Amino acid sequence: MKLSGWGRYPTIDAQVTAPRSTDELANLVKEGSAIARGNGRAYGDSAVSPTNTIHMKHFNRMLAFDEESGQLVAEAGVLLADVIEAFLPRGWFPSVTPGTKFVTLGGMIAADVHGKNHHKDGSFGSYVDWIDIFTADGTVQRCSQTENTELFEWTIGGMGLTGVILRAAIRLRPVTSAWIEQTTLAADNITHAIELFENSLDATYSVAWIDCLQTGEELGRSLVMLGEHAQATSVPLRYRKQPFQMPAKRKLNIPVDVPGWVLNSFSVRAFNALYYWNGKRRPKRQIVDWDSYFYPLDSVLGWNKIYGPHGFAQFQCVIPLSQAEDGLTELLAAIASAGAGSFLAVLKRFGAQESRFSFPMEGYTLALDFPVNRKSLALMNELDSITLQHNGRFYLAKDSRMQRDVFLQSDRRAEDYSKYRRDESVSAAYSSAQSERLGL
């Protein structure tokens, strides 16, 4: 069948099987070139193997929960949305969440996802107590910070290339309500935005939305949004007695491809300006429900179709702190001068992180969506070089088009990872279209 990631690019003819038991899984892994697939929310080809994609949808059971520590043991195919549905009413929330709840635990571990609280709490991997993984030699290995540590460290952020994650123990965080107190600050330009972030390192959550079509003095004009879990006493009156209760919401559905001209730079410009001025006018402090705060895009099902039939690609890099301002300025200038606006230009502050292969490092991460066409592919190559010049690196969960040499240059750790995979004889057993493209 034709298979792609969330960006619908590239589309690859792939053999997909959804095993129901470890025995069935074992038989599939024997065939080689296998890659696990969660819910296909990685943008590109990281969860696609042309000959052997293993869909984990039947491994979707929660196995145990410890009310004291908030530790949840669950199979890798469990959706984050289901975890929230089951445990938020009991006062627990994921310690780290990406911008969509339609991801699996396996996918979150494999990409070592980050959230708006990375500067404070680190990435998802910090909340993984142990992992059961189906390795290349056909055995199930438990790994953790004290047991099989090498396997553990390469698996977190390893993009599925160490084996198939079967189960994991993760820790949730206790929360006081299902609401977030949000503070919106307007930044005149990128320097100002960075200043606001640096002054808000205490905030639990922070993220900025950039109007990336502005130039000159206004380059990097943005809204910086800070968030805290609201105390039960400050949730809206109607919900105060049941602070974990939520208003019911309707879902919008985008069933068809939207023609390309809808997304031309003029409409993006108009949208961005409107959003910025609305944000600026909005009360500085607001109380919002968890779903609108963390997952604004999830309420529009299938929004990936608004980029039309050719799909879209995301560019996401991180620039180390010392070079962040220069690097971001150059990136934004290149984007603005190409006039290739994006609805979603998101800036986050990462805290320190040392890992074997995970994406985050201390600095700033910028993420933007572009429709796939010749012009934006060229622009993304330019963004790659700017990132390289500032010692940045790229997020594989978002990548669908990077060149091998750019990647290898950006990440010295890739060589070690390849060596590990060769030494442990994993390379032949597990590979994805992405790992082949990037030479991992």
Added chain:
Amino acid sequence: MRNGAVLILGARSDIAMALAHRFAKAEYDIQLAARNAESLDASRCDIELRYKVTVRLHEFDALDITSHKGVLEDLAELPTIAVCAVGYMGEQAQSERDTKAAIKVLRSNFEGPASILAELANKFAQRGSGTLVGISSVAGERGRATNYVYGSAKAGLTAFLSGLRNRLAKKGVHVVTVLPGFVATQMTDGMDLPARLTAEPDEVADAVFKAVRNRNNIIYVKPIWRLIMVIIRNIPERIFKRMKI
């Protein structure tokens, strides 16, 4: 608030699991009955964790009819609702060649379900309340060359359920017959099914849940099947016998 228990017979199937989730969500305790029941332990944990209900596992073999009385005696409580999701499609070609294979299909879809439902019917009648749900099939509405062994067993089950309904109506016990069309399950994995006519297990579960609540008698999961089956039932036999359908 607790709404009593739902017994699900043949609990390993995708439809049965979807039913367990649907009823647990509505705050029913769940009794899962299947062969090798202990292998359903992960599902038991999952449902208990998600919905905060009690889930119990019970050993049950539809074909071992002498054990059926005992299965019910071992339940911690008599369920409010019992759903029989036992079924086995087999392969028509094999059933044609091998009578033993055919008999297994007949027994799995008719004798086994009828036997356990009969035991339940007596207990429910004695109590004077409860709902029995039988998952039958549109295949039971008319025999076709391509799956008449399975279809005839389901036809038997449909008639059995209709008789039970007739008998138990005066006793306060309700009987629901469910006629799913195509459903995307393990049983149909790899078959090329028309998307518009194919239901997901969750849709079947939702439809059953509503039918129990509304005390409907016979339901098709996707409404279009009612129309399709009216047409198929009404094709004259002399034409039907020549059709490839």
